[in-house]
Amino acid sequence: MRKPLKVALLGAGVVGSQVARILVQEADTLESRIGRRLELVGVGVRNVDLPRPGIDPALLTDDLEGLVTRGDLDVVIELIGGIEPARGLVMKAIEHGASIVSANKAMLAEDLGALSRAAEAKGVDLYYEAAVAGAIPIIRPLRESLVGDEIDEVMGIVNGTTNFILDKMVTDGVSFQEALEEAQALGYAEADPTADIEGHDAAAKAAILAGLAFHTEVLRSEVFCEGITQVTSADIAAAEQMGCKIKLLAIAKLTHDDRIIVKVHPAMVANKHPLASVSGAYNAIFVNSREAGELMFLGQGAGGNPTASAVMGDVVTVARNRARGTAAHFSPAYTRRVVAPIAESSAQFFVSFDVVDRPGILAKCAAVFGRHGVSLRIVQQSLREDGEPVDGFPARLGIMTHLTLEANLARVVDELRQSEFVGSNVRVMRVEGF
Amino acid sequence: MRKPLKVALLGAGVVGSQVARILVQEADTLESRIGRRLELVGVGVRNVDLPRPGIDPALLTDDLEGLVTRGDLDVVIELIGGIEPARGLVMKAIEHGASIVSANKAMLAEDLGALSRAAEAKGVDLYYEAAVAGAIPIIRPLRESLVGDEIDEVMGIVNGTTNFILDKMVTDGVSFQEALEEAQALGYAEADPTADIEGHDAAAKAAILAGLAFHTEVLRSEVFCEGITQVTSADIAAAEQMGCKIKLLAIAKLTHDDRIIVKVHPAMVANKHPLASVSGAYNAIFVNSREAGELMFLGQGAGGNPTASAVMGDVVTVARNRARGTAAHFSPAYTRRVVAPIAESSAQFFVSFDVVDRPGILAKCAAVFGRHGVSLRIVQQSLREDGEPVDGFPARLGIMTHLTLEANLARVVDELRQSEFVGSNVRVMRVEGF
Structure with missing residues (x-):
């Protein structure tokens, strides 16, 4: 029989304790799916004295760096969250040859590029299905x-x-x-x-x-x-x-x-x-x-069990690769596209505001939108439910625009806010799928 | 620069011609995503004389076996469908060291086990995202x-x-x-x-x-x-x-x-x-x-473009593995679970049938279900819209059961069909999500 693959777990919170439970309770099932047994060799936590039902106390350690650098790990599951010390520990684990499974969106959003390149250079896997939308495979x-x-x-x-x-x-x-x-x-x-x-x-x-x-x-x-x-x-x-x-x-x-x-x-x-x-x-x-x-x-999208499901899917995938001596990780940032500033993006908007009750007021408001190149899709005027004017503005307009540049809409809102016929409560909401 | 990966395509129908188009038109993009260029080296078709817009005629061949056994292929994309000759060609391609991308549900439903084992033994990939539900990643x-x-x-x-x-x-x-x-x-x-x-x-x-x-x-x-x-x-x-x-x-x-x-x-x-x-x-x-x-x-779930999307996702995945000399394929049939006969499965049912209009008829019908251990959830009686009795049966009963064994429901239907108070038109429909 071939030796088990060695797995270390960083973090034993809601998700971590579920993952530890599955690794132990489902060891036989996981072995049949991977072709190799998984052995949980250490669980890194901040406080080793807290009771951790279902986790062998002998596995607990607060020396997380010592755990990830022991050199014989096949898979490190990082569930501590936050940027540091998670990032440093994952980087060290990669340098010491372990494949990584992480649910840490904050770390990945900060440093996916560097972590990916490190994993690719070392020929190990970096999987993170649980980092976005819990159990949903995305x-x-x-x-x-x-x-x-x-x-x-x-x-x-x-x-x-x-x-x-x-x-x-x-x-x-x-x-x-x-x-x-x-x-x-x-x-x-x-x-x-x-x-x-x-x-x-x-x-x-x-x-x-x-x-x-x-x-x-x-x-x-x-x-x-x-x-x-x-x-x-x-x-x-x-x-x-x-x-x-x-x-x-x-x-x-x-x-x-x-x-x-x-x-x-x-x-x-x-x-x-x-x-x-x-x-x-x-x-x-x-x-x-x-x-x-x-x-x-x-x-x-969240919760211990759904997130653990996503983590374990990654663990099995990574372990399968490991068992045959390969890695399927591919660094995703192989082109360079620029993120445009929000002002240059387009959206549809719903703008609502109080107006005075005066003939031609609708045309005046529409003209503000028109001046900044924002075309209107729906205009609706409603009196307040209680019939009481707010600060002297008896009517409220709700205007749905067509797709328009954010910058143009911002100019419309500025002008509306400065108009004497518009109240101070100008509300703007973006619209999708309308 | 490293040599391109050699790709052969079997079939140039609706999906195949889309795939050929993408392989050629998007060659640069694909190269950036794979890290190696893909070179379409042959397209196997039944009739080389048909016009195939967008496909270089020099690539066409009706010697599909010759194509898959040339020995230098990295990826074979099988889109001819049906069981034979597809299965034989795929098997030969695997034996000659090519990774496989297939959209062929009929072949896979017949022989996924054997094909998977052959791919795993040879260390090549077998991917088939397009075989089920078109573009949906499942x-x-x-x-x-x-x-x-x-x-x-x-x-x-x-x-x-x-x-x-x-x-x-x-x-x-x-x-x-x-x-x-x-x-x-x-x-x-x-x-x-x-x-x-x-x-x-x-x-x-x-x-x-x-x-x-x-x-x-x-x-x-x-x-x-x-x-x-x-x-x-x-x-x-x-x-x-x-x-x-x-x-x-x-x-x-x-x-x-x-x-x-x-x-x-x-x-x-x-x-x-x-x-x-x-x-x-x-x-x-x-x-x-x-x-x-x-x-x-x-x-x-279907159509040339959505299916081509799924095929190309597999092609890039397989090519990435190929480019680094690995394969991530894992034969899925590592446990043996038995398929139970339908009679032993449970479902909820909606049963409807014509009945005579007689006092106590509802109780009589309910008793038939009860005798076979089928419990009822909803019973509704309706007169026909046109008010005309069908073959002397003026009313129609619709009965929604609770979850019950198929075998028990079959006995209920048999007995209903033999009852003198039930018309011949007994309809049965399974129910989900009610």
Whole structure:
């Protein structure tokens, strides 16, 4: 019998403890699928004294660097998250000849290029299916299945926490703050929810997806990012009136001049678009490519079990390669495409604002849009429900534009805000799939 | 500069000509993604004299065996379809050291095990993403992404022709025959539509999906297969009344005793289930697994461009491996699970039949189900729309059962058919997602 493959695990939190459990409990099954046995030889944690049910205490160590540099490891599973010390440990593990499985979106969004090149140079694998959209297979489809095609756009709901909050605002009619508090009480949002609600988590995933889809290196810092903290109940209601739902979207698309746009922002998504009905903790990713057309991938985007599923898929793949002495990793950044500034990208917008009730006011407003080259698709005027004018502005206009440059729309909003016939509450929301 | 990788193409039909076009037109792009240039060195066709726009006539040959045995090929793309001569040619190509990309579901459903073992023994790749559900990445997700998980069920709409026909029957209220004729007129169905409408095409795909999902060898002949030729407008109407759509499903699932059920049949799918809204030529595959939970994959299931996208993804993957002298193929049938006979599988059913209008008739019918251990979920009685009794049977009962053994349901139907109070038109439809 051939010797087992040696596996080390970094991190034993929610996902790590699931992975450790599967490695031990399913050892026979995994062996049949790999052709070699996997042996968990060490689990690196910050505190070795905490109780870790299901993990042999003899495997625990707080010397993570010592673990990844022991030199006989076949696979290192990195589940500690964050940029450092994760990146340094993964780099050292690669230098010492181990293949890597990681779920660490923050690290990968910061440094996928360098890590990939290091892995390729050393002839080891670097797999990270769990880093984006939990259990949904999206990394392999982009890296392999669609690699002979030309992707035009990747658009997804990749953060379950914000999707849950936006859902709650719709179904229960509560404010953002109330929905956030409920998400925290249920454990869907963390005590410090910043990474989720400000869009940082989605932006890291967007950087990874964009890099794979467009065969280039995209850094987290290049991603335009706007969270959901400013989304109001009035926005939700306006979206409903337009037959849309508000979703936090991660979008990466190719421009006509071969640059890419990578952005995260809330958007009104038409109810008829498949992403509109993705609810709760589900994630979904929509891909549009030249030959394949539209594809959609749907599944659970987070949680210990779904993420562990994705990690274990990578572990088996990497171990199979290892067992035959090869690696299938391919550094994805072999072309150089530039990320265009958001002002140069186009979108459809819904702009709403209070106006005075005066003859010809609609024409005046429309003229503002026209002056900046923004053409209108739908204009709707509504009186406030309570009939009371706000600060002397009795009516509210809702205007859906055609596709337009972000820069042009910004000029429209500036001018509206300075107009004496427009109130101060000018709201802007991007629109998709309408 | 390193020498180009040599590629041969077998078949230059709808998909093959697209693939040839991409290989030539996108040669630079492909080279950047692979790290080596691809050189199309031969195209094997039945008739070299037909005009093949976009293909250099000098590449055409009708000596397919000579082409695959020339000994210097890196990749053979098999797109001729059918079992022979495709299988023999692929086997010879493997023996002569070429990696294989195939879209040939019929061949793979017949012989995936032997072909896989041959590829593994020779250290070459065998990829076939295009064989199931066109451009939808499903083979890699099953073979790699979910390989560390335990799949309970794979259920999909994998035949666009039948989906189009069933859609037409719903939206236009036409008969199966009329819908089929329209599909033929539009080119969605072939002149001889047998493979699609009898479910053979879906059954081949089901065999491939089942083998990958459950890590075993499943032959086409082991798949229970029932097509849509018997679906009537009355079935469509009854489904609508129950809040369902009729879809041709390919289903592979694990039984509680670790056997598998593999079947293709029309079924009433509850409108709330994501598969119900998959329309037209789209395919969708739904996977339920222990850790990952529910996943769904949606996209175009056929057509030259989507299928070419899947083929080219495989070509790049295989070429990347080839360029570094490795292969990532892994023979999937490393366990032996038995396919259980359909009679031993369970399903939910909708049974409808004409009855006499007599006091206590409902109790009598219910008793028939009870005698065979089939419990009822919904019973609905309706008079015919035109008020005319059929053959003396004025009322029609529609009965939705709970999950029950196929064998038990068959006994119920036998007894109903023999009852003097039941008309001859007993209809049975399986139900999913209700």
